Amino acid sequence: xKHLVGMVMVIVTMVGCAGPRKVExxxxxxxxxxxxxxxxxxxxxxxxxxxxxxxxxxxxxxTTIQTEQSLAEAHYxxxxxxxxxxxxxxxxxxxxxxxxxxxxxKVIWDAPPLRKYDSELTLGxxxxxxxxxx
Numbered sequence: 001x002k003h004l005v006g007m008v009m010v011i012v013t014m015v016g017c018a019g020p021r022k023v024e025x026x027x028x029x030x031x032x033x034x035x036x037x038x039x040x041x042x043x044x045x046x047x048x049x050x051x052x053x054x055x056x057x058x059x060x061x062x063t064t065i066q067t068e069q070s071l072a073e074a075h076y077x078x079x080x081x082x083x084x085x086x087x088x089x090x091x092x093x094x095x096x097x098x099x100x101x102x103x104x105x106k107v108i109w110d111a112p113p114l115r116k117y118d119s120e121l122t123l124g125x126x127x128x129x130x131x132x133x134x
Contacts, residue, residue, distance in 0.1 A: 025049070025080055027057075028073035028107060038068045042077070049081055057081040072102035076111070 027046040030039040045060030061078035064071065076098035082091035098108050 027077040027080060030073055038064060042074055045077055054081050054084040058085060070101055072098045072105060072108060075101065076108050
């Protein structure tokens with residue numbers, strides 16, 4: 001009987017630990033060398049995102065992108081806000097834009113929100129320009 005209770009406890013513990021983990025939302029900061037005004041705007045969006053003001057963060061990130069369209073971190077952070085607002089299709093566009101703008105950014109490429117679209121976007125495949133494709 002003790003053996004059976006022990007086995008049940010182990011199974012319950014394993015099942016409980018195997019459930020989906022909550023992914024912590026971490027907005028990205030502007031890289032070194034980014035214009036001060038752009039960095040401030042991005043940080044304003046980050047603060048709003050952390051306060052769960054999704055619409056305010058979205059607006060701040062859109063303003064940032066209007067100023068600096070090639071800032072991958074702004075696109076990524078905007079995608080986070082859009083996803084929270086339920087705008088999945090628009091979020092997807094910005095996840096892809098961020099990945100395209102920052103091919104070496106491991107945080108962007110390995111982020112769980114971006115990985116959701118991996119099968120559709122073939123993000124796991126190397127670039128056609130890579131000398132050693134998969």
